[in-house]
Amino acid sequence: MMGQAKASYAPLAAEAFDLTEVYREHAETVSRWVRRLVGSESESEDVLHDVFLVVQRKLPGFRGEAQLTTWLYAITVRVVQDRRRRGRWRQWLPFGATAEDELPTETPNPLQALESQQAAELTYRLLDGLRENDRTVLILFELEGLSAEQIATVTGTSRTNVWVRLHRARNRFRAAFEKVRQ
Amino acid sequence: MKINERWIDRPTDGGTADDRIGSLLRQLPPAAPLPPDALMRVKARLRRRTGSARGRWLRWATVAALLILGNTGLVFATREVMRWFAARRAPTLPVPAVPPPVRKHASAQAPVAAGPAPVEPAATIEIPAVEKLWRHARAVRQPAVETAPAPAPIPSPPVVQAPAETAALLPAVAAPPARASAPTQPMLATPAPTPASGSLAAEAEVLTRALQQLRQEGRPAEALATLESYAERFPGGGLRREAAVARVDALLALGRKEQALAVLEGLPLEEVGRADELRVIRGELKAARDCQGATADFDRALAGRSPASLQERALHGRAACRARLGDAAGSQADLREYLRRFPDGRFTDDVRRKLVPSPTP
Numbered sequence: 337m338m339g340q341a342k343a344s345y346a347p348l349a350a351e352a353f354d355l356t357e358v359y360r361e362h363a364e365t366v367s368r369w370v371r372r373l374v375g376s377e378s379e380s381e382d383v384l385h386d387v388f389l390v391v392q393r394k395l396p397g398f399r400g401e402a403q404l405t406t407w408l409y410a411i412t413v414r415v416v417q418d419r420r421r422r423g424r425w426r427q428w429l430p431f432g433a434t435a436e437d438e439l440p441t442e443t444p445n446p447l448q449a450l451e452s453q454q455a456a457e458l459t460y461r462l463l464d465g466l467r468e469n470d471r472t473v474l475i476l477f478e479l480e481g482l483s484a485e486q487i488a489t490v491t492g493t494s495r496t497n498v499w500v501r502l503h504r505a506r507n508r509f510r511a512a513f514e515k516v517r518q
Numbered sequence: 519m520k521i522n523e524r525w526i527d528r529p530t531d532g533g534t535a536d537d538r539i540g541s542l543l544r545q546l547p548p549a550a551p552l553p554p555d556a557l558m559r560v561k562a563r564l565r566r567r568t569g570s571a572r573g574r575w576l577r578w579a580t581v582a583a584l585l586i587l588g589n590t591g592l593v594f595a596t597r598e599v600m601r602w603f604a605a606r607r608a609p610t611l612p613v614p615a616v617p618p619p620v621r622k623h624a625s626a627q628a629p630v631a632a633g634p635a636p637v638e639p640a641a642t643i644e645i646p647a648v649e650k651l652w653r654h655a656r657a658v659r660q661p662a663v664e665t666a667p668a669p670a671p672i673p674s675p676p677v678v679q680a681p682a683e684t685a686a687l688l689p690a691v692a693a694p695p696a697r698a699s700a701p702t703q704p705m706l707a708t709p710a711p712t713p714a715s716g717s718l719a720a721e722a723e724v725l726t727r728a729l730q731q732l733r734q735e736g737r738p739a740e741a742l743a744t745l746e747s748y749a750e751r752f753p754g755g756g757l758r759r760e761a762a763v764a765r766v767d768a769l770l771a772l773g774r775k776e777q778a779l780a781v782l783e784g785l786p787l788e789e790v791g792r793a794d795e796l797r798v799i800r801g802e803l804k805a806a807r808d809c810q811g812a813t814a815d816f817d818r819a820l821a822g823r824s825p826a827s828l829q830e831r832a833l834h835g836r837a838a839c840r841a842r843l844g845d846a847a848g849s850q851a852d853l854r855e856y857l858r859r860f861p862d863g864r865f866t867d868d869v870r871r872k873l874v875p876s877p878t879p
Contacts, residue, residue: 355564359561359564363551363557363560363561364551364552364557365551367551367552367556367557368549368550368551368552369549370552371549371550371551371552372549377552380552380556381552381556381559381560384552384556384557384560385560385563385564388560388564389564392564451545452545452546452547455542455543455545455546456545456546456547458542459542459543459546477524478524478525478526478543479526479543479546479549481524484522499521502521503521506525509539510535510536510539513535513538513539513542514535517538
């Protein structure tokens with residue numbers, strides 16, 4: 337969760353920000369966010385690379401006004417959304433095959449692994465039916481456990497907007513879930 | 519379910535859709551970070567990218583330089599090809615010192631149902647500004663090898679006949695004589711030609727060719743075709759007004775007076791050379807069907823500082839129009855003024871016939 341990441345990191349002075357340092361400190365955390373938001377391990381590596389490319393470009397302008405983790409989270413969310421939007425266009429192109437879903441499988445035994453894999457597969461399939469912004473809000477709220485305020489900060493919107501999106505996302509997710517069960 | 523309640527916190531034994539979704543989400547494994555080797559690969563990719571930033575800029579700079587060079591080469595090649603075509607189409611340039619005699623067009627000699635009132639062509643004509651422009655462009659492009667003799671005056675266009683018979687006194691409509699005194703200043707008001715103005719040079723080449731066909735070779739139909747091609751190639755060309763004037767000349771030479779009038783009526787005369795002359799021609803063409811409009815043109819020509827030859831034509835035309843409009847007194851006044859100013863003018867005999875002797879006191 338973002339709160340945990342925040343607690344483990346003391347913000348550095350503006351001049352202390354260095355890409356190598358930031359990567360060493362935060363790459364794991366960011367990669368976890370990426371895997372959660374993307375839902376595919378093979379794609380996650382490329383997304384993580386994209387995230388840190390943005391970080392590399394924007395780091396000189398980061399003055400520590402916000403928590404570094406919040407800043408990184410916001411970049412991650414934006415990069416994932418952009419990439420998924422581009423991917424939606426690519427899927428219509430003959431050469432733009434999307435990556436196959438490789439879902440997180442950190443489970444102790446094969447049976448649980450199978451159940452987890454099936455649950456994750458269904459969950460991300462249903463999530464993919466949502467609008468990109470709604471999908472992000474739902475993941476951040478339900479799976480990442482962020483509060484509405486934190487989601488508003490990360491996505492750059494208002495709290496009200498977050499609630500509206502969450503409500504809409506839940507309704508659609510629920511409807512899709514019911515349809516799948518039937 | 520409350521809006522701030524999470525699915526994942528729903529009871530496990532509930533039967534609602536929200537409870538089942540909660541169960542589903544609880545089955546999801548916690549999102550684990552990427553394995554260390556994947557993180558190392560990303561780190562290595564980031565390092566490579568940082569190191570190759572300069573190379574990337576160099577590549578972009580090379581691409582940009584190649585694009586600029588390619589475009590320059592294309593422009594140069596296009597200009598050379600156009601020059602080559604122009605040289606093939608206009609092999610007689612530069613203009614010979616002694617121009618061949620004008621060959622009158624057949625249709626220009628045919629009477630046009632009106633009382634023939636031929637007007638002698640002008641003896642000399644000033645080189646049109648377009649040709650000056652083109653020669654200037656050539657001279658700038660080939661300063662060392664340009665040894666051609668200075669261009670000589672180009673003969674005037676063929677003569678056309680009077681517009682209509684309906685008014686006995688109506689003056690002749692002549693192809694514009696374009697006398698040396700005709701003002702050419704407005705044509706040069708267009709941006710000064712420079713070696714970079716390749717399009718303008720190309721326009722000038724086509725237009726010069728049309729003027730040659732019209733004035734030197736006496737082939738107005740071919741000149742008109744050349745002007746058509748000019749209009750197609752340069753729809754918004756910088757010399758379009760000069761082209762329109764040449765079109766008027768060609769149409770008059772072909773006897774297509776209505777079309778010539780249509781072109782003249784769409785032309786802002788203030789912005790072209792030979793404005794006074796074109797205004798008089800327009801008046802003469804209008805006189806056949808619109809004496810009011812024609813009189814306005816004649817009035818304007820007479821009020822300005824137009825050359826005497828144009829004043830003569832305007833005065834004669836206005837007298838005719840006034841007579842047609844029922845203004846006998848005005849017409850007679852114009853006829854008397856004509857005789858006073860031009861006792862040996864080309865319409866003198868006609869004017870004397872129409873002039874009613876004033877009663878002796």
